[in-house]
Amino acid sequence: MKKEQRKTNKVLLHACCGICSGYPIEFLLENQYLPVVYFYNPNIQPVNDYIKRLDSERILCEHYGVELIEDVYEPDVFEEYIKGLETEPERGKRCDKCFELRLSRTAVKAKELGIDVFTSSIAISPHKLYNHLKEIGERIANEQNLKFMAVDFKKKDGFLKTNKIANDLGLYRQNYCGCKYSFRN
Numbered sequence: 001m002k003k004e005q006r007k008t009n010k011v012l013l014h015a016c017c018g019i020c021s022g023y024p025i026e027f028l029l030e031n032q033y034l035p036v037v038y039f040y041n042p043n044i045q046p047v048n049d050y051i052k053r054l055d056s057e058r059i060l061c062e063h064y065g066v067e068l069i070e071d072v073y074e075p076d077v078f079e080e081y082i083k084g085l086e087t088e089p090e091r092g093k094r095c096d097k098c099f100e101l102r103l104s105r106t107a108v109k110a111k112e113l114g115i116d117v118f119t120s121s122i123a124i125s126p127h128k129l130y131n132h133l134k135e136i137g138e139r140i141a142n143e144q145n146l147k148f149m150a151v152d153f154k155k156k157d158g159f160l161k162t163n164k165i166a167n168d169l170g171l172y173r174q175n176y177c178g179c180k181y182s183f184r185n
């Protein structure tokens with residue numbers, strides 16, 4: 001595909017962190033898409049960890065020469081959104097709401113930017129349920145008249161590949177998912 005064509009093939013990639021989004025960026029570039037990376041993760045606590053993850057995302061995007069859009073950090077919005085689900089286990093209802101919040105905002109941003117397709121790096125982790133992410137992403141896309149790019153990035157060794165990219169770049173490696181409830185676990 002010609003370079004001019006590729007420029008029109010934009011995908012808004014919601015990035016949950018630097019570790020998880022390396023392979024999805026490579027995948028999109030290799031498949032002639034132009035990723036625009038979107039960082040909206042109000043679930044992450046504490047703020048120090050949020051900053052470290054955002055810094056990693058900056059390093060990653062600079063490495064690949066792709067645009068990074070940094071949205072606001074609003075943990076209160078997350079807490080309100082998942083209220084009543086604090087004690088849910090990982091992969092449970094709290095995580096579905098967490099996906100929904102982040103993907104909804106990604107869809108709004110895609111509309112704002114005039115990008116028709118969005119996706120997310122969230123489910124590259126073996127701890128995340130891809131079928132839940134897909135269902136939520138497709139529902140939101142339908143509501144917004146957009147397309148959700150349903151790719152299970154963990155397939156074809158995606159998780160191994162994304163870890164290798166992160167290691168090669170020396171990215172910060174967290175040992176919990178993101179919210180304070182996963183931190184406690």
Ligand code: SF4
Nearest residue numbers: 095098177178179182
């Ligand atoms: S465990 Fe992870 S996906 Fe689930 S609510 Fe917490 S931050 Fe979100």
